[in-house]
Amino acid sequence: MALSPQWLDELRSRITLSGVIGRTTRLTKTGREWKACCPFHNEKTPSFTVNDEKGFYHCFGCGAHGDAIRWMTDQRGMPFMDAVKELAAEAGMEVPAPDPRMAKAAEQRASLHDVMAAAQAWFVDNLASPAGAQARAYLDRRGISAAAIREFGFGYAPDDRGAIAKALSGFSKPMLIEAGLLIDVEGKDPYDRFRGRLMLPIQDRRGRVIAFGGRILADVPNAPKYLNSPDSPVFDKGRTLYNLHRAAAASRQSDRIVVVEGYMDVIALAGAGMGEAVAPMGTALTENQLELIWRLVPVPVLCFDGDSAGQRAALRAIARALPMLKPGHSLSIVTLPEGLDPDDLIRRDGAQAMSALLSKGETLVDAIWRFERDALPLRTPEDKAGLKARLIDHTETIQNPDIRSLYRRELLDRYGAFAFPPRPPREKPAFQKGRARFDQRTTFTAPSDRLRQLTPAAVRSRMISALLVGLARFPKTIAEEGERLAGLHPEDRGQALLLDAMLEVAETRKFAVEIDSQPLETTDVAAILQERGLALPDRESIGGMKFAFLSDQPGEPEATRELVQAIELLVEKPAIEIALAEATARFAEDPEGAYAEQQRLLKRKLEFERRLMQMAATRANASAT
Known part of the structure; x- marks a missing residue:
């Protein structure tokens, strides 16, 4: 038993x-x-x-x-x-005999631990050999000390499809496949998963090697920069945090756990004296990983890069944490300056600057307010009502009733102060004797459906719908134009959810761990949309536009070119509007300069809307003919 x-x-x-x-x-x-x-x-x-x-x-x-x-x-x-x-x-107690099935599973796990330990020793030996010169040069350029190389167990996998099977010939190939060291392809000999990569061991809470992460050293087209082991009987990437076995001990000294985006961020923080850092396995932080760090400290620090990918990762982590919140447990959110990762910041400003930044994290409620307030333009009453709906949606996911009601009140208080600022008192006009007072009323006729379809906002919405369909058909463009697409900010919530899902699947594929560098396919996009209950816009919502990327027999170069052109046009408008708002805010300090800048931006905005409507009209005419 x-x-x-x-x-x-x-x-x-x-x-x-x-x-x-x-x-x-x-x-x-x-x-x-x-x-x-x-x-x-x-x-x-x-x-x-x-x-x-x-x-x-x-x-x-x-x-x-x-x-x-x-x-x-x-x-x-x-x-x-x-x-x-x-x-x-x-x-004086007898230890019961284990269940045979459990014993067999434990024996299998033990044998895989032996495989991983042998592989780690081989990778370390390779790094010290002449074959590891390129990997050693990379570590030297990154400023990683010899002590850190030993502490974190850096190694090297040679660029050879059959090297590890020869080196670990004492283990069977099926065992190497199950450990994730070999890739098994039907009809072909199994080959090395890690080739020409700087290797890092991933360890469990007891310090045993259970998986590997490999960084590519050569410039190989379409190859992922980082490659992780697949899940196995000893490794579950959703339940594992890199460096947790070291960070758990360090957290008892600092009373802090810092979650960063990648392995090298963890190592950079450790080199700066902050050994309490962990990282997920190249994916969004999971519920199981949150539980792990909450067992160590009540308020872990999530530290993400300031780029759009880092901000999306932060928002996904917040969304996963909200249903799990309990009294005394929360998250602190730290955003790095745009363009910098922890290593860059430490090199530029020193370890004290990094430590100071980590100590000044936003609360969870502050982060939600900032993300949603800045997510979309807030020009109209409808825009502001959308902000309120998004804030309430967040609070409704919180399971604890006390925390849910407190979050709702806090966020709605902030929304009220933002949407309904106090107005300055008005002076009553002096009554003028003999002046007639009357009420002039004008009756307005509602615009026709045709006129509503011709407004810049309607044209932009139809083009975004067309663009989303095109991205699903040519998903390579999502990865290539990801940074630009992150600045699109559709005003329609359904369009925003579709775009976010596409960006997420492209970002996840960048860290693909279970296959060998496969390009993003239409089926990948379709699968994640179906999983989230999302559907692409229909032809009616596109309004008859006929782009190459919507054609039944598209030519990929022309379709991709038109997709990029549409992205450029659509992303330009939010940038112009943000700049306009900034120019308007400077009126009190520099009225002359702000006015000139405002007029220039208004001219650009009108030109943008003219180009946008011209492109839509051209395509609609092409469809009609």
Whole structure:
């Protein structure tokens, strides 16, 4: 049978916890408890307590907490089963025989750990060999010290499709495939997943190698910069955080966990004395990963790059965290200056600047307000009502009723102050004797459907619908024009959701880990849209426009060219409007200069709208003929 909860409870009841801990830590009796200086962090005043009646230890300084088994695994570094066996022998209990199926699974995992350990040793040897010269040169350019190379276990995978099978010939090829070191293609010999890459081991909480991440060194077209191991019996990328085994210990000193975007960010922070950094596996932060870091600290710091991809990653992490919020647990959001990653900032401004930035993170509610307020233009009452709807949508995902109501009130208070600012008092006009007062009213006729379709806003909406259909048909353009598309900001919520989904699938493919550098396909886009319950615009909403990228027999070069041209036109309008708003805001300080800038931008805006409508009209006429 397996180790049941009842059996483990019996084991704990037969063990005197203070006796187990007292073998390596000096305890002092105080009432019903024992006290000591915490063995998990440096302190001068004892804050570590042991309670034999309740069967647990706790440190009020660093938060370390657990029972006798946890003490053996965390403080003495023993594997779980070794700890159980040692305590069982002390308690005079027989360890039950494991379930055969569980034993087989454990044996399989153990053998895969052996494979990964052997692969790691081989990668490290390669880095030190003449073949690893290019990888060593890259590490030198990045300023990574010899100590960091040893600490993080850097290695090198040679550019050879059959090298690892030869090097690890003691293991079968099926085992190497299951470990993710070989790729199995039907009808062909398995070949190396990692080739010509700087290698980093990914380790579990016990420090065992369970996967690898590889950075490409040569300039190979269409090859992903970073490649991770696929999921395996020992590796689940959604439940694993890079460097967690080191960061957990460091967090007890700093009372902080910092989540960054990539491996090299973690290593840069460690080099600057901040060893409490972790990173997800090239994907958005998952619910399981959030749970892992919340067990260590109540308010982890999420530190993302200032570019559009980093901001989208931050917003996705916030969306995942909201349903899980509980009293005392939240997130702090730090955004780096645009164009800089942690390594760049540390090199430019020093470790103190990075530490200061991490200490000044936004609260979760501040970040939600900023993201949604800046997401779309807010010129009309409809725009502002859309902002309110988006804010309420966020609060409705929060499961805890108290936190949900507090978030709703806070965000709606901010919305009210923004949408309905206090007006200055008006002076009443002096009454003039003998002046007639009358009410002039004019009756206006509503514009026809045809006129509404000809407005710049309607034309822009139809072109965005056409563009989304074209991007789904030629998804390579999404990746190539991702930065530009991130600035599009459709005013229609449905269009915005479609665009965000397309950008996400393109970004995820950039970090593809389970296949060998495959281009983004139409089916990938269709799958994620279907998964989210989204549908592409129909022909009626496009309004009869006939672009090459909508043709049933498109020529890819012409279609791509027209897609890029449409993106350029559509992205220009928000940029002009932002610049106009900035020029208007400068009127009080520089009226003459602000007026000249405003007139120039208005002229550009009119020219943009003329070009946009001309392009739409040309295509509509082409459709009619």
